[in-house]
Amino acid sequence: VESIEDDLQVLGLTGVEDKLQEGVKAGLETLRNAGVRVWMLTGDKVETATCIARSSHLVERGQPLFSFEAQTRDEAVEQLQRLQRRRGASLIIDGAALQLCLDHFPEEFAETAKQAPSVVACRCAPTQKAAVVSLLRRVGNERTCAIGDGGNDVAMIQAADVGVGIVGKEGKQASLAADFSILQFSYVVRLLLWHGRNAYSRTATIAQFVVHRGLIISIIQAVFSAVFFFAPVAVYSGWLVVGYSTVYTMLPVFSLVLDQDVSSDIAFTYPELYKELRKGRRLNTKTFLTWTFKSIYQGAAIMLLAAWFFDDSFINVIGITFTALILTELLMVALQVTSWHWTMVAAQALSLIIYMSSFWLLPDYFDIDFVMSGDFWWKTMIITLISCLPVTAGKFIKRRCSPPSYEKLAE
Secondary structure, eight states: OTTTTTTOOOOOOOOOOOOOOTTHHHHHHHHHHTTOOOEEEOSSOHHHHHHHHHHTTSSOTTOOEEEEOOSSHHHHHHHHHHHHHOTTOEEEEOHHHHHHHHHHOHHHHHHHHTTSSOEEEOSOOHHHHHHHHHHHHHSTTOOOEEEEOSGGGHHHHHHSSEEEEEOBTTBSHHHHHSSEEESSTTHHHHIIIIIIHHHHHHHHHHHHHHHHHHHHHHHHHHHHHHHTTTOSOOSSOTHHHHHHHTTTTHHHHHGGGGOOSSOHHHHHHOTTHHHHHHTTOSSSHHHHHHHHHHHHHHHHHHHHHHHHTOOSOHHHHHHHHHHHHHHHHHHHHHHHOSSOOHHHHHHHHHHHHHHHHHHHHOTTTOOHHHHTSHHHHHHHHHHHHHHHHHHHHHHHHHHHHSOOHHHHHHO
16 A cells, blocks of 8 residues: 555545434433343444444443454354353454354354344345344344334345334435334434333233223123023113224223323433333233233123112113123223323213213113112112222232332332
8 A cells, every 4th residue: 555655646635424413322322221232234344333333332432342253154153152252242243254144053143142232243235134133033032123224224124023214315215115214313212212112001001901891791791691591682782782882982992092101201211111111011911811800800790780789670780780881991991091181081071971871862771760760870889889999909009019110200
């Protein structure tokens, strides 16, 4: 180089500034605190990628680096064994060594690389980026989110569980191929820690309420048939079943999409709360069985108590049990709400008004004289309280003895 550049006259210099967007350093630190492992897959050379990883704090200051370099399979095996002994070191690997690992021992490489605090893969082709994402999804059943801003990131974005495209100077190919499109990287923090949190918790709650709403009425029908000598008679029919699935209970249940367990300020101040969501405790086999037990208990309690209060009129049994069923469902939704929104209150009130107007609109199902009597209301209230109090008391005791982390912070 010195012999070539000898005795030259410089006429001009040009350069392209490639700087980080605002908020990248803080965003990566927040994601790390939230338990999200960040891998950087880039086409840059090793020196450039290492410099970017340092400047963006993807690799913390003073953190050791392990440079994975291999040209043959045996060298790759040796380097992988060395990496397994270097706990706490960030991994730097180039495209050639990465391809050797993907071809010969992908599972072992993925399991070992996941133990590193961060991974930087350099000189990656678009197909290699997609292969790494697919490998992580396959090994350990990991949930992946691929973020890119160029056309060479499209394959990676489409291979991930969630693809995020950044609209940048390289065009809109990535944003058009992604599930979500953002303007800069720092918005990923809000997308995951706030919108992602709300989407998961709300979906879990509504899914369990839909199961509860359908199962409790089925239990009432089963208990009714057992009590009355397995008579082939539907306890509810016609407009009652239609109304129960729609106008009587739909609005309160779906108003839970506005519920928030914590405020956005708390979610960003304490990103560690995101770790609890990643454990899947909001919606799993245990929670499903819990809501199934609640449905069985409440359905059986409503029907058995109504049979006990039976006063020689089948239409009165329908009126008492169905009213107790509607009140139970509305009360369970109200007890599930963490932060009230005016739409939730309106949904509860509107559903109750529509149901009570059915006393006059559906005279074939309700004896209006009996419904307007005190006998009807005290029986209905007792049944509703007995069906709701035990499950509510159990939930309250559990919350008092072992409150979740987000509830402690909210206080």
